[in-house]
Amino acid sequence: MAKIKVGFGFDVHQLREQHPFVLGGVTLDHHAGAYGHSDADVLLHAICDALLGAANLRDIGFHFSNTDNRWKAISSLVLLQHVVELLAEKNWQIGNIDAMVCLEAPKINPHIPAMKVHIAKAAGISEEDISIKATTNEQLGFIGREEGVVAYAVCLIERP
């Protein structure tokens, strides 16, 4: 019988004026963007942590230290590819991913199909197995003040 496991991931990044905003592998046209050591793709980081958690393989910072120049400004799609390889070494395949982005602006709904294409390609899975949703924070707190962006993800992995 196939073995299945679930995983959960969370990430948060600051939003800074005039900084590129990469989300789900897509560069959004916005006056501010997420700041971090990598491209600060909060959605991909939450997905990576969900996958690593499901496989009991620690977390994204354990594998990709934010003091290591190899990961400076790197596309998080590359980090996702590495994570999928780590899971494959343990014979894990991805079942599905469900993610939630908490962001006051801009609206990301128009970009979700493109995000799915990028994530599916990097993870080697079907777009049908990737769900991305979004909510504002109703102008409350640091998300509501557009100071930061948050993402949550859950995933299922399976081993034949």
Ligand SMILES: Nc1ccn([C@@H]2O[C@H](COP(=O)(O)O)[C@@H](O)[C@H]2O)c(=O)n1
């Ligand atoms: N950054 C965002 C936030 C929300 N959406 C979409 O808008 C819907 C309404 O959001 P509320 O927070 O006002 O409930 C939400 O369900 C998303 O479909 C978005 O695209 N981008």
Ligand SMILES: C[C@@]1(CO)OP(=O)(O)OP(=O)(O)OC[C@H]1O
């Ligand atoms: C991805 C890494 C590595 O470049 O850097 P950041 O972009 O700062 O992202 P974070 O979500 O803080 O987690 C892990 C980091 O080690």
